[in-house]
Amino acid sequence: MRDWEANIRKVTPYVPGEQPKRTDVIKLNTNENPYPPSPKVAEALRQISAEPMRKYPDPEARMLVEAIAREEGVCPEQIFVGVGSDDVLAMIFLTFFNSQKPILFPDITYSFYDVWADMLRIPYEQQPLDKDFEIVARDYDKENGGVIFPNPNAPTGALLGLETIDDILSHNQDVIVVVDEAYIDFGGSTCTGLLDHYENLIVVKTFSKSRSMAGMRIGYAIAGEKLIRYLSDVKYSFNSYTMNQTAIALGTEAALDHAYFEETRQKIIATRENAKKELKKLGFSFPDSQANFLFVTHKRVPAAELFAALKEQGIYVRYFNKPRIDNYLRITIGTDEEMGRLFEFLREYL
Numbered sequence: 001m002r003d004w005e006a007n008i009r010k011v012t013p014y015v016p017g018e019q020p021k022r023t024d025v026i027k028l029n030t031n032e033n034p035y036p037p038s039p040k041v042a043e044a045l046r047q048i049s050a051e052p053m054r055k056y057p058d059p060e061a062r063m064l065v066e067a068i069a070r071e072e073g074v075c076p077e078q079i080f081v082g083v084g085s086d087d088v089l090a091m092i093f094l095t096f097f098n099s100q101k102p103i104l105f106p107d108i109t110y111s112f113y114d115v116w117a118d119m120l121r122i123p124y125e126q127q128p129l130d131k132d133f134e135i136v137a138r139d140y141d142k143e144n145g146g147v148i149f150p151n152p153n154a155p156t157g158a159l160l161g162l163e164t165i166d167d168i169l170s171h172n173q174d175v176i177v178v179v180d181e182a183y184i185d186f187g188g189s190t191c192t193g194l195l196d197h198y199e200n201l202i203v204v205k206t207f208s209k210s211r212s213m214a215g216m217r218i219g220y221a222i223a224g225e226k227l228i229r230y231l232s233d234v235k236y237s238f239n240s241y242t243m244n245q246t247a248i249a250l251g252t253e254a255a256l257d258h259a260y261f262e263e264t265r266q267k268i269i270a271t272r273e274n275a276k277k278e279l280k281k282l283g284f285s286f287p288d289s290q291a292n293f294l295f296v297t298h299k300r301v302p303a304a305e306l307f308a309a310l311k312e313q314g315i316y317v318r319y320f321n322k323p324r325i326d327n328y329l330r331i332t333i334g335t336d337e338e339m340g341r342l343f344e345f346l347r348e349y350l
């Protein structure tokens with residue numbers, strides 16, 4: 001081995017769900033929204049011209065920040081935007097998780113957390129979910145360098161109530177606590193109301209799921225002004241211009257169209273509740289998801305087999321070949337028609 005090889009930052013990267021080249025698939029594998037973005041987004045896109053692209057974008061993305069602040073009922077100084085919440089979360093790890101003590105997160109959770117921790121050499125300890133795949137609040141009472149978990153959790157869909165989040169925060173007031181609310185709009189209550197009580201809380205949200213804009217890459221953090229300033233200092237030391245003009249303009253339209261947002265999220269909630277009934281009838285069990293996906297296991301047929309059979313039919317779902325969850329499939333909630341075709345195939349196959 002050459003000397004230079006010893007000094008490489010070697011990492012095991014995150015593996016995203018497959019984005020198939022075929023267009024005839026029913027794509028229920030990466031938790032995208034089956035509905036298009038707000039019609040206001042399409043309208044704004046038609047107005048965009050190429051000429052302003054010679055200039056750098058607004059580094060503060062002020063227009064987008066203000067629209068998000070209005071929607072969240074906070075002041076613009078409490079919002080930090082990034083290229084998807086993955087960018088925002090990576091900046092949070094870099095800025096706030098600098099202790100020698102391990103950060104804590106669940107053993108079954110968003111599989112990017114351990115990737116960032118490894119990449120940034122942050123020690124971590126994973127806390128096992130209980131047998132029903134629930135987060136155990138008491139596991140987060142120990143000394144740590146920070147806490148992060150999604151609510152609802154992924155890929156389980158299980159939701160923690162605000163009392164439990166308050167409980168975890170009250171036992172962790174000397175570290176940064178991050179609540180990743182990528183799926184909160186599909187049934188849970190946001191914990192942004194706790195920001196007034198806990199200056200160490202950061203809530204992270206995304207336009208990728210409930211606002212149907214995964215392809216535009218927009219995410220944000222909501223926290224006290226002081227934490228947002230620390231986060232911005234690190235971001236501006238890294239890359240000032242992460243948000244491009246188009247993302248800023250189109251994200252603003254999406255954030256302002258509250259009526260469309262309500263309409264699509266209610267449709268997905270209704271489809272999910274119906275899917276719970278249908279899948280139960282077919283012999284599946286699952287945690288009671290409040291997200292836009294269900295994490296299912298079948299009483300008879302192994303998940304790996306079902307995954308392959310579904311894929312063969314052009315129905316893509318997500319399978320994680322990992323301890324404790326290798327007999328589960330994560331099925332994103334699609335349109336009623338897509339779900340109908342899934343049930344139809346399962347009825348026949350099973």
Ligand SMILES: *Cc1c(COP(=O)(O)O)cnc(C)c1O
Binds near residue numbers: 031083
């Ligand atoms: C989808 C997801 C994200 C990241 O989404 P972006 O597209 O980067 O905004 C973050 N956390 C969880 C738990 C997710 O499922």
